[in-house]
Amino acid sequence: MPASVSPLRQVLHGEDELQRSRFEQTILTAAQEQGKDIVTIDLNSISAGEFTELLGTTSLFGAARLLRINNLEKIRSSKTLTVYLEQVLNSADDVLVIIQGKLTPAKKKLFSKPWQVREFSLPAVLFDFLEAIKVKPIHETFALYRQALEDGSEWGLHSLVARQFRLLLAAKTGAKVAAPPFAQNKLRSQAQKFTVAEITQNLHTLYDIERAIKSGSTPLSWSQQFDILLTRLYQQP
Secondary structure: OOOOOOOOEEEEEEOOHHHHHHHHHHHHHHHHHOOOEEEEEEOOOOOHHHHHHHHHOOOOOOOOEEEEEEOHHHOOOHHHHHHHHHHHHOOOOEEEEEOOEOOOHHHHOOOOOOOEEEEOOOOHHHHHHHHHOOOOOHHHHHHHHHHHHHHOOHHHHHHHHHHHHHHHHHHHHOOOOOOOHHHHHHHHHHHOOOOHHHHHHHHHHHHHHHHHHHHOOOOOOHHHHHHHHHHHHHHOO
């Protein structure tokens, strides 16, 4: 890499996984076209010593590298995180940090210049809809659903609803809930509106809807089938 070119330092975060993934892919594709080696580092399965050693290595044929770092958000210790970031900044490699979800304000402060932080947010109405399912009256939930569809895509909403039911299942069964602390109480409260069997059945129904549409085995549109799903939810005791 020419000395005049500063290494890439980018952080991608936010709840819009589709747009975040698309932007990530543009960076990875550009790196590949430039002949760079892409090295994925999962901080959830690597020790501090291994991380330091990996940063100190070089590509076999001397090619420039792009370090794609995952699961940095799972590091709870700010001290450990600061050490990692200092090592990264001293590296000559390009660095792309992928954050699942939204950066907390405290962690966002750690990414000052030369970091470029890009947030991929979802409309607030999407979360209002997800939290309203079987919590608010059916007419209010349907109104939020229609508005959420206007602000997003069908399959994007489909994915978010499936994720919500997986979180509700975890909350209902006492499993670890992969959500921020402020959202966990809401999930536990919402989960009380369902039985485990109902949550499981809804997940199966979402899978069946996707399979039927993508295989062309149903005359019904996605929205028609999703309307039925929501209606049945409110018919359950």
